Amino acid sequence: METMTRLFAGHRSLWLAFYGCVLAAWAALFAMQVREVPASLQVDGLAYLISLCRTTAADAGFRSALVMWALMALAMMAPTAFPAFRTFAQLSRTAGAGAAPLAALLGGYMLVWLGFSVVAALLQTRLAELGLITDLGQSVSAPLNGGLLLLAGAYQFSTLKEACLNACQSPMTFFFSHWQPGARGGAMLGLRLGAICLGCCWALMLLAFIAGTMNLAFMGLAMVLMTLEKLPAIGTRITAPLGVFLILTGAVALLLPLTNSIN
Template identity: 35%
Template sequence: MLTLSERAVIAASLALATLAAWLGSWAIAAGMGAIDPTFLASLCARPWSIADVTNAFLMWNAMMVAMMLPSAAPMIDAFATIAKRRRERRDPYVPTIIFVIGYLGVWGLFSTAGALGHWWMANAGLIGPDMTLSNRLAAGGVLVLAGLYQLTSVKLACLTHCRSPSGFILSEWREGYRGSMVMGFRHGFYCVGCCWALMLLMLVVSMMDLRWAAALAVYVAAEKLLPNGALLSKVAGLCAIALGAGLFVMELVPALSQALR
């Protein structure tokens, strides 16, 4: 087992990395908030440049690290424990940071997809100046999609992997630096499978309001760490479906009423 001081070092390292990611997210959000609103409106009205896509990637990546790294702490602790045992037996071992790099690499790929999706939506006229969906039907569709996914067996399977560090270690252990990075990547893959639809909710609320990101990060941690995480997932899914349906009603009923006059 890891000693108290060793666990403190791991916790401090994760806390510093998470804090840096939150500060990066805040700096990006603050920088965008300081921009002239007319410029932001023009950004949504013209095709994005490579620089715009790069900025979107940095925003997504900082936010994903800030939101997801804390919930991976139990798995990182489990990997570090095995590495210590191997080191004490003088067996080959790999530093825990290699596992973490593999884990964050998956979220880097997800952030790339998020930035490209933002690019496509901006070119389609679906993104407002606050980098969120400006169309209520599209926002309702994202909510319903996220809610339905919360109820699927794929979501449950991925959540089960994320909630069971010992089971993952036993079934997925690989030797060497490459193997450890693959382990981190595979754990990250399960976490993306568990949370990708939840991350899309940032398109509905506000990408630039970190209070929503913090609230979602707390929910993700609760889903993974609390005893009734699977039940919480289903309840949240039903709530998201209800909210999405509400947006559909708000958008469609006035249009239908006007059409019937």
């Protein structure tokens, strides 16, 4: 009980709802990959989610792609920010506030990632129209693969990435610097925190077009990497090596087809 109290910092019902939504998003992403549904599970909601992946990425359209990217954002990005959410919960609880500021913070954070989902869905539908990705959102273009890998690798060494990552790794400092009381303040802090998190992770998220936007293994690995990057003791040790790895992999992705064509 004491461990649960330290972990959730009050507002247990809100935390349970939060993680319930995250688990539901993972379950929905898994269900969307199922091709044959048992008759006992053929309910409208599940059938709709599965139908999103039964057409090609081009035929699915923007709305279906948006649903998928929004689920990915909730499943992957919300858990990476849990240390910041917990820090805010502890601060607001000390200030005697109820659950409303925390709920507003969570809402503001996810609103930013919903905006990213809109952009990613537009990008996916355009790539599909150009024939650059498969039915499952996986790139078939060596230049696109290499370009995304080089972009993500180079961004690991950018000053913007460093600034955003420093803020994510020091949530207490971030909240003290930008504190605003009440639910409205929580929403504004959530938007700011979401923007900072987006600044850390957008390039890594776009690598889904290489692994496949419906690749659960990639989603899980990316979530773990982005979570570790936000931990001060670990993040400083993996950001640069990850950048080097992505740059080298991108160079190979670009040069290998040229080598094969020469041979």
